Amino acid sequence: MPQDQSSHMPADRTRINLNDEKDVRYWCDTLNCRPDELRVAVNSVGESVSDVRIYLGTDRKLV
Secondary structure: OOOOHHHOOOOOOOEOOOOOHHHHHHHHHHHOOOHHHHHHHHHHHOOEHHHHHHHHOOOOOOO
């Protein structure tokens, strides 16, 4: 039986790890963006979730 992907929580919730597809899916869902947008944001401002949120215009708190 496949594991529920919605329950995945990144090991470090302050950094975005583009090398982990589960993390990419989690952050895309959380930040409401596509994987290519997330990659551009991280490549532009770095791995910091708060910096990526600002770059994407989604300065929202985690739920």
